[in-house]
Amino acid sequence: xxxxxxxxxxxxxxxxxxxxxxxxxxxxxxxxxxxxxxxxxxxxxxxxxxxxxxxxxxxxxxxxxxxxxxxxxxxxxxxxxxxxxxxxxxxxxxxxxxxxxxxxxxxxxxxxxxxxxxxxxxxxxxxxxxxxxxxxxxxxxxxxxxxxxxxxxxxxxxxxxxxxxxxxxxxxxxxxxxxxxxxxxxxxxxxxxxxxxxxxxxxxxxxxxxxxxxxxxxxxxxxxxxxxxxxxxxxxxxxxxxxxxxxxxxxxxxxxxxxxxxxxxxxxxxxxxxxxx
Numbered sequence: 114x115x116x117x118x119x120x121x122x123x124x125x126x127x128x129x130x131x132x133x134x135x136x137x138x139x140x141x142x143x144x145x146x147x148x149x150x151x152x153x154x155x156x157x158x159x160x161x162x163x164x165x166x167x168x169x170x171x172x173x174x175x176x177x178x179x180x181x182x183x184x185x186x187x188x189x190x191x192x193x194x195x196x197x198x199x200x201x202x203x204x205x206x207x208x209x210x211x212x213x214x215x216x217x218x219x220x221x222x223x224x225x226x227x228x229x230x231x232x233x234x235x236x237x238x239x240x241x242x243x244x245x246x247x248x249x250x251x252x253x254x255x256x257x258x259x260x261x262x263x264x265x266x267x268x269x270x271x272x273x274x275x276x277x278x279x280x281x282x283x284x285x286x287x288x289x290x291x292x293x294x295x296x297x298x299x300x301x302x303x304x305x306x307x308x309x310x311x312x313x314x315x316x317x318x319x320x321x322x323x324x325x326x327x328x329x330x331x332x333x334x335x336x337x338x339x340x341x342x343x344x345x346x347x348x349x350x351x352x353x354x355x356x357x358x359x360x361x362x363x364x365x366x367x368x369x370x371x372x373x374x375x376x377x378x379x380x381x382x383x384x385x386x387x388x389x390x
């Protein structure tokens with residue numbers, strides 16, 4: 114019963130949370146509770162651009178589907194995919210501060226052997242890709258790649274030691290947050306492992322060139338394929354089509370199709386995510 118009262122949709126003291134957390138777009142105790150619980154697991158959750166008061170994303174018939182066999186007719190039918198339930202409490206608690214201060218995996222040096230020969234038919238994508246190559250070459254000369262590589266080595270060991278490449282899922286915003294933290298560290302010299310500064314960023318600010326470049330580098334050496342689930346917190350369904358992922362290493366230096374990407378940050382359903390541009 115205590116949990117029921119704690120996460121009710123409206124409360125008499127909503128005004129307090131609206132006033133204290135207005136910079137995050139929070140208007141009720143319930144929204145604060147969901148926001149706070151997500152942050153505990155390393156998720157960037159910003160309600161400023163959040164339009165659905167029930168925390169449910171409206172898919173309007175879109176989404177993946179699967180082929181099933183109709184037992185009555187033996188015919189194959191395409192059925193819309195329904196995300197399974199996933200409790201936030203089962204998510205791996207990603208500790209950014211611990212990761213950035215972790216022991217590095219010295220054997221993981223993929224950033225020094227990147228291959229850039231991908232061909233884009235889209236002119237805008239190709240221009241961005243060529244700019245990333247230019248920034249990468251400059252970073253090798255000025256030493257930034259050494260700094261970024263050291264962080265990636267720490268992330269590598271953190272992934273291995275905590276099995277978040279095999280069995281433990283993290284939130285879909287984790288890889289985005291790390292990229293923004295790296296970018297902020299390179300530009301300011303200050304390592305901010307909280308997600309407060311990220312929660313206050315707009316999409317335009319996130320998609321500043323060096324930010325997307327850092328995300329691009331991470332996508333070259335790690336994979337974070339999204340899995341879609343329905344989010345539950347304390348037994349309550351709070352969000353549909355929530356993105357979670359495993360973090361895995363790329364083992365090939367070849368310029369494969371999945372590495373020839375120009376990612377951009379998006380704010381969707383209160384979460385910071387990325388899509389392949």
